[in-house]
Amino acid sequence: MADSSFVTVAKTADLQPGEMMYVEVGDEPVCLINLDGEYHALNDTCTHQEASLSDGEIQGDEIECPLHGGAFAIRTGAPVAFPVVTPVEVYRVRVVGDEVQVALLER
Numbered sequence: 001m002a003d004s005s006f007v008t009v010a011k012t013a014d015l016q017p018g019e020m021m022y023v024e025v026g027d028e029p030v031c032l033i034n035l036d037g038e039y040h041a042l043n044d045t046c047t048h049q050e051a052s053l054s055d056g057e058i059q060g061d062e063i064e065c066p067l068h069g070g071a072f073a074i075r076t077g078a079p080v081a082f083p084v085v086t087p088v089e090v091y092r093v094r095v096v097g098d099e100v101q102v103a104l105l106e107r
């Protein structure tokens with residue numbers, strides 16, 4: 001994968017452990033999460049009914065959707081709580097200096 005596919009979306013100082021934020025990469029809505037110092041990026045749109053996952057809550061290593069309580073594993077995007085049954089896309093994330101960068105290719 002070419003390095004140019006990574007886009008800077010935040011500074012590391014913008015996102016402390018346990019926090020998440022909504023960012024966009026191109027036209028794609030992305031939920032950027034700092035999970036105990038590891039950065040993860042998921043498509044922000046819940047696969048159930050289009051809620052914004054960045055309005056939800058981090059519970060351990062899962063993210064809970066704000067609308068119906070469905071949840072996904074942050075590391076893999078796998079559905080872990082009903083009514084979510086379809087995985088959400090997860091993207092590549094890297095830190096370069098103090099910049100957090102996301103590439104839309106699935107990891």
Ligand code: FES
Binds near residue numbers: 048051065066071082
């Ligand atoms: S929209 Fe996310 S669980 Fe329903």
